[in-house]
Structure formats: C-alpha cells, structure tokens
Amino acid sequence: MSGSLYSWRGRVGVIVPPTNTVNEIEWNKMSPTGVSIHATRMPLHSNPASSKEEKLLYRDIEKAIKLLSPANLNVIAYGCTAGSMVLPIEKLSDFMKKTSSCACVTTAASIVAAIKILGINKIALATPYDDILNNHEKLFLEKCGISVQNIRGLGIGSGGAHEYTQIAKVPPKQIYEHIISADSRDADALVISCTDFPVLGVIDQLEAELDKPVITSNQATFWAALRAANIDYSFDSYGVLLREY
Numbered sequence: 001m002s003g004s005l006y007s008w009r010g011r012v013g014v015i016v017p018p019t020n021t022v023n024e025i026e027w028n029k030m031s032p033t034g035v036s037i038h039a040t041r042m043p044l045h046s047n048p049a050s051s052k053e054e055k056l057l058y059r060d061i062e063k064a065i066k067l068l069s070p071a072n073l074n075v076i077a078y079g080c081t082a083g084s085m086v087l088p089i090e091k092l093s094d095f096m097k098k099t100s101s102c103a104c105v106t107t108a109a110s111i112v113a114a115i116k117i118l119g120i121n122k123i124a125l126a127t128p129y130d131d132i133l134n135n136h137e138k139l140f141l142e143k144c145g146i147s148v149q150n151i152r153g154l155g156i157g158s159g160g161a162h163e164y165t166q167i168a169k170v171p172p173k174q175i176y177e178h179i180i181s182a183d184s185r186d187a188d189a190l191v192i193s194c195t196d197f198p199v200l201g202v203i204d205q206l207e208a209e210l211d212k213p214v215i216t217s218n219q220a221t222f223w224a225a226l227r228a229a230n231i232d233y234s235f236d237s238y239g240v241l242l243r244e245y
Contacts, residue, residue: 014040020041035233049136081195089109129155129157203216203239
C-alpha cells in the first residue's frame with residue numbers, strides 16, 4: 001500500500017447487513033493509523049443452515065465482493081454473526097477467497113477462532129436475539145466444540161426481521177445489565193453476539209468486573225481480519241483478545 005495516504009498499512013473491507021449501523025463505527029474506532037475501512041451492504045440471510053438460504057447467501061456474498069474488490073483490499077470480512085454460521089467452519093471464507101483473490105474472514109468463524117486461541121471451550125453468550133436465533137447459534141458453537149454454559153437474549157426479532165433495527169437502539173445501561181445477567185460462573189469467557197450491538201466501549205469494564213475474557217462479534221472479526229491480512233497492530237484497549245493476541 002505504498003503511497004496511500006490513509007491506508008499505508010492496509011485496506012480492510014467489510015460486508016454488513018442492510019440495517020447495521022454499528023459495525024463500521026466500531027471498526028473505525030479500533031482501526032490503527034494507516035488502516036482504512038471500506039464497507040458495502042448485502043441482504044441478511046440469518047439461517048444459512050437452510051439449503052435455500054445458503055444458496056442465496058453465496059449469491060449475495062459474491063455480488064458484494066465484486067463491489068468491494070476494485071478497492072484493492074488486503075482482506076474482506078463478512079460482518080454478520082448469524083448469517084455466517086456455515087459449516088464446515090471455513091466453507092464460506094474459502095468461497096469468498098476464491099471470489100475475491102484476497103484474504104477473507106467471517107464473523108462466526110472469527111468468534112470460534114478467538115475462543116480457541118484463548119485456550120477455552122466453555123462460554124456464556126449474551127445476544128440481542130430471540131430464542132430461535134439463540135438456539136441456532138448455540139447449536140453452531142456446540143458443533144464447533146464449544147460448550148455454551150448459559151445464553152440470554154433480548155428477544156429482538158421474535159416479531160420478524162423488521163425488528164432488527166432496534167438492536168443498535170438498546171440503551172447502554174440495559175445492554176450492560178443484560179450482558180452481566182448472561183454470565184455464568186462455569187464459563188471461562190463471555191461472548192457478546194451481533195455486529196449491530198454497540199458494546200465496544202464496555203469490553204474492558206466487563207473484563208475487569210467479570211474477571212474473564214470478553215469476545216464480541218465486531219472485536220473478534222476485526223482481530224481476525226488484521227491477522228489474515230498480516231497487518232501489524234498494537235492495542236491497549238478493547239479486551240484481552242486485541243491486547244495480547
């Protein structure tokens with residue numbers, strides 16, 4: 001990236017669902033000097049385990065990558081937790097790599113990678129979702145060898161996908177109390193799911209209060225994207241994952 005004023009260390013692309021208003025903001029907050037963020041949007045496919053939905057997912061991912069690729073990116077991430085729960089774990093990112101010819105990561109695979117690099121397999125899970133999506137995520141994580149000790153959602157989405165715009169509007173106090181309530185003493189880490197959940201600013205506070213690592217969808221995906229692109233970074237905030245790994 002020699003000669004690029006704003007992206008001399010690297011360019012990071014991210015694909016987000018159409019209603020997401022948090023992912024790009026949190027990524028720009030975390031972005032080291034010399035790393036630029038470039039985003040596009042695509043339809044949400046929250047149940048890629050369905051063969052019909054998976055087919056549509058791959059179609060839309062390919063379209064989004066073609067929009068981003070001319071920016072000459074080092075890495076492209078699919079920044080959606082539920083929408084990237086595809087097994088085998090590298091299936092979706094491998095497809096993205098073939099389409100883009102650059103490094104690629106997905107949120108679901110990034111969360112699993114973060115849990116494993118921390119050397120743990122028992123987690124508590126806090127989400128804004130309803131029970132159907134929570135159970136979908138729990139099953140996905142368990143198939144990846146991760147034991148979910150407790151899971152708690154806010155029920156957003158139970159009335160339909162149009163409710164997802166409410167996720168980014170949950171008051172900070174309610175978010176914090178919800179996350180704390182989802183913890184379990186048997187869990188070695190706490191995972192906060194959803195790239196549209198504004199939780200970046202409380203990661204360090206949560207880790208101090210709970211005395212365990214806190215992994216969020218945006219934090220884990222950004223961490224995985226930087227590593228996949230071989231972009232050097234140094235953080236003194238945003239959780240143990242970014243500070244030490």
